[in-house]
Amino acid sequence: MVGLTLALALAQGGVSVSVADPVPPSVLTNSAFDGRVTALSYAAVRMLKVLGVWEYVATEAQPISDILVTDAALGSPPSALSLHFDHREIGEPMGAIAENRHIRRALFAALEGTGVRLIAPAAVTAIEPNGGFIDATLSNGERLRAHLAVGADGRESPLRERMGLRTVAWSYPQVGIVATVQHERPHNGTAYEHFLSSGPFAILPMVAASHSEAVGQYPTNRSSLVWTEREELAPALLELPPELFAAEVERRFGDHLGAIEVVGARWSYPLRFHLARGYVAPRFALAGDSAHGIHPIAGQGLNLGLKDAAALAECVLESVRLGLDAGDAEALRRYERWRRFDSFVLAAATDGLNRLFSNDITPVRAIRDVGLGIVDAIGPLRRLFMRNAGGDLGQLPRLMRGEPA
Secondary structure, rough: OOOHHHHHHHHHOOOOEEEEEEOOHHHHHOOOOOOEEEEEEHHHHHHHHOOOOHHHHHHEEOOOEEEEEEEEOOOOOOOOOOEEEHHHOOOOEEEEEHHHHHHHHHHHHHOOOOOOOOOOOOOOEEEEEEEEEEEEEEOOEEEEEEEEEEEEOOOOOOOHHOOOOOOEEEEEEEEEEEEEEEEEHHHHHHHHEEEOOOEEEEEEEOOOOOOOOOOOOOOOOOOEEEEEOOOOOOHHHOOOOOHHHHHHHHHHOOOOOEEEEEEEEEEEEEEEEEEEOOOOOEEEEOOOOHEOOOOHHOOOHHHHHHHHHHHHHHHHHHHOOOOOOOOHHHHHHHHHHHHHHHHHHHHEEEEEHHHHHOOOHHHHHHHHHHHHHHHOOOHHHHHHHHHHOOOOOOOOOHHHOOOOO
8 A cells, every 4th residue: 555655646746657566456455355444644644635546435434533542451341531532623533444455446546547557466576776777577577677666565575675674573472353343333433442451452433334245233333343462362262153252352342332243254463563774775765564564553554654655755756856866865865864763753652552551460550541541631732642643743744734745
């Protein structure tokens, strides 16, 4: 999603772009490929509107009206102290929830007619700077030459390894379980983040199911479940029969949305942390998960990658408009300085939050509950957190301010 967004931004700025992907679009947009949703910040939504993507995904995106953060031990009611973000304080939704497959489908639709050349399925098997260019060989035998190559090829990033860019990384003793649930009562656009000892348990509002997806009793009331569980327990939970899995969900879900059903497939994803030590090399840059992988506790992974895409597009296009080429070394260094610090701060914050909240130590829980209550009670501080959740702090690229790059 980051690579396609960057390709679109560069193409709209007049740069010739080719995208190679080992997975064809028909697979990337299939519901069986990826069960995850993304909480797009309102800054990311502004960016997608400028790029002409939002019109293709808007009907599949659920606006986030409120965010409610609570803390509790498993089987106990939530603490009386909680954190509530109300969109009316900032005058617009906090963002929107959309399934990843719908975001990808929208990006492919927006790319039509832009001149971007999509080569899929094809993986990059070799890449090497060559004077004022960088050369790549694809798995289909094709050779490409460009002024700039960008590795937006995911957490394992073969291109990052081939270009010699190292990372700081570790694994969390947690697994992310993802499923879609239908519930008796409407969610009213509220996203819930419920902290349990095993990690955050998020309930993210979705649009109503289509006729082909309406397999439960409550197709108009849907949410995405993002359940962080200890890695030793996750396999057994995933293998439970549907009714027992639903019972485990209800223990954590509570009854605020009434009766619930788990519908469709369940997915699981290992949770890992990594940060690239450097984001650029000669004629090469990293963007998205190839540059950083953070804990999903705040739902900011894709938003962070979209900021990369917006910042890199801005740096490259400014260079081109000055008569330089797209791989100008100073433009890449500016991009690295811009994005590496912001990525480090958010990665460190999400890592710290996960360590703080993923335990059931009573004194620690008392302290963090008081902290949630203090933030909720102080209006300016609460609105600062809201702006941060909306991606509206720091040095924003033009696209995320709602301006062309």
